[in-house]
Amino acid sequence: MSWEEVTAVDDSVAAVPGQGIPQPELPPTVVVDDVHLIYKVHGAAAGKGSATSALSRLALRKKAAGITEVHAVRGISFVAYKGQAIGLIGRNGSGKSTILKCIAGLLPPTRGKIYSDGQPSLLGVNAAMMNDLTGERNIILGCLAMGMTQSEAEANYDQIATFSGLNNYNGKDFTKLPMRTYSSGMAARLRFSIAAARTHDVLMIDEALATGDREFQLKSEARIRELRKEAGTVFLVSHSMKSIRDTCDRVIWIDQGVMKMDGPMEEVVAAYEKK
Template structure:
């Protein structure tokens, strides 16, 4: 467990190391007050050169993580807390504004957003999707039956994608994405699609992937799923790392936080969040001191 202000020290053979990574964006805004506040103190020449009103959005504040082989890390938090941003940084889809992310192999993002071609059949999309993920023709042929079984499309697999319902298309996307066996697996809400029967099949496949992968990252609003599938959970809020630890304890603290927010008890909610973050920072200080004292 490593925090934002800590000098990262890595021992053993981790799968993923997030080293003081942060992410910010420049976005267009119609809030003139926000623009005026940000531009305060900026030179007239620079202000004159800007054609559109933009502000800086900090999607993820500086944080560090070390995820070891065999760990299943759950990531929880409200919408806009930086969960998907962190996943994109780990998967390599984006580079952090500051800091760095290191991985022992190419992380694979498992989701339901794969782009499929509506005029082609499900069968053809399976072939193209698997080839795009780096499989050989032999591997595609070997995986095809299991993909069809997982998505449950049966004979519909040979019909054009444009004839599928949104649920059928989502199940096919998941089945294609889940056909690989990565060392580092990232799952972003992929389990929240389809009917109950498909949910059982997808959960079983996820259990297999989790057992085979070196480490797994799971983002899900289903907190019970997070507790069941993860050995460790981190809580993000507004881009800050709030808590990192035991799944049951972390999820319960987060539930207390959101429960107070739902009742309008904002002061109590903020107190819970701040106490959790302070506890994390104190743990980091103690861990860092212990590490230094143990050096030869």
């Protein structure tokens, strides 16, 4: 089914289970339809000689023991609309980051479908950067990876470096130093600053605001509000209810891979804090 066929059925889009605040008058950006994600964890042979044991099993056509299935996402459905900032909350291991990876196309769902209008971009504090390269080179490479031309990357460089604050961090220009010299908070600053330099159809942020000082968090929250006006939809995974309150107008609560609640930010956060 094409994106046009999905969005043409207004009634079904508005009535997706778990959709707490249906707004069919706004264009949908992401449709998540009964998505399941099951990991298969393969146990390794214990002790020495495991490679030999594996070769023996292969020769005898035996299956490896110790395969465990983890049902990380269990039938999640929702529709995201243009202009929304959606918070995803829940305990560690509840499936929040997993569903973002599914939307971004990094993990194919075991069952169910995901439709998106435009290219989803996932930003996380563990996003890949080149630790042996300087912050300066990582800014250029990050811009190129987002689809900018070389000239566009160079034109955006000063803005990104200034937003991150790393060009004058404690009196030193850290953009000239390798990223391996950065703290986790400094690295998160740079990743967010690169991702926020362009307009995204769907921007997904995984704990990016949980690190760094309060001043940078406020700058990040303000930039997210700008991105909402300029582009499509913002998803934010965070354990900080303050970041969720300051940034999001809608919240999805996921627990043990299941959507527990979806609705206006204050209602969902209040229910989550009472649990």
